[in-house]
Amino acid sequence: MNDFETLKQEVLVCEKCPLSQTRNNVVFGNGNPNAEIMLIAEGPGYYEDKSGIVFQGKSGELLDKILTASGFSRDEHIFISNIVKCRPPDNRQPNDTEKAACLPYLYQQIELVNPKIIILLGATALKELIDPNARITQIRGQWIDWKDRLVMPTYHPSALLRNPTLKRPVWEDFKNVVAKYRELVNPEHYSAHC
Numbered sequence: 001m002n003d004f005e006t007l008k009q010e011v012l013v014c015e016k017c018p019l020s021q022t023r024n025n026v027v028f029g030n031g032n033p034n035a036e037i038m039l040i041a042e043g044p045g046y047y048e049d050k051s052g053i054v055f056q057g058k059s060g061e062l063l064d065k066i067l068t069a070s071g072f073s074r075d076e077h078i079f080i081s082n083i084v085k086c087r088p089p090d091n092r093q094p095n096d097t098e099k100a101a102c103l104p105y106l107y108q109q110i111e112l113v114n115p116k117i118i119i120l121l122g123a124t125a126l127k128e129l130i131d132p133n134a135r136i137t138q139i140r141g142q143w144i145d146w147k148d149r150l151v152m153p154t155y156h157p158s159a160l161l162r163n164p165t166l167k168r169p170v171w172e173d174f175k176n177v178v179a180k181y182r183e184l185v186n187p188e189h190y191s192a193h194c
């Protein structure tokens with residue numbers, strides 16, 4: 001298996017699927033490559049494609065608020081990546097060919113980061129990694145044992161922007177993650193809000 005930097009250099013020039021033809025930047029993922037928590041979402045959007053950095057724009061701001069309230073910082077506690085590393089045009093969902101081409105990179109990232117906890121943001125990440133028939137509305141908030149890791153599915157921040165009533169369940173899910181992080185990683189983990 002590649003080391004982290006070798007994998008990154010490979011992905012940054014990848015042309016394995018047609019999304020390479022329309023992207024501006026490959027969005028490899030950001031954060032601490034030794035983090036105990038990994039966040040996984042669907043794919044880059046407009047601002048991520050422009051910058052090459054995960055979770056920019058309003059979704060990124062909202063995610064940062066949630067992480068800060070949980071006592072987590074992007075640089076220290078987490079690594080964030082996506083099912084596909086290049087933006088699908090017009091923010092459509094990635095198709096099966098694109099997901100199949102890109103998923104091996106994500107699996108390598110998971111092995112290399114080796115997180116104890118994985119947070120799945122939204123239905124696409126849940127369906128691709130856990131169960132194609134799973135419904136985020138039914139399964140969010142429940143811990144799943146997956147490949148010796150604990151997985152917490154919750155809503156994507158963009159869903160919260162469309163429907164603010166989802167903020168409360170997502171906050172409950174993150175409080176759950178904080179409790180698990182204290183149990184598995186650091187009993188002294190500080191969060192001002194939970």
Ligand code: SF4
Binds near residue numbers: 015020086101
């Ligand atoms: S989406 Fe993934 S497989 Fe497709 S070109 Fe980008 S990095 Fe390669």
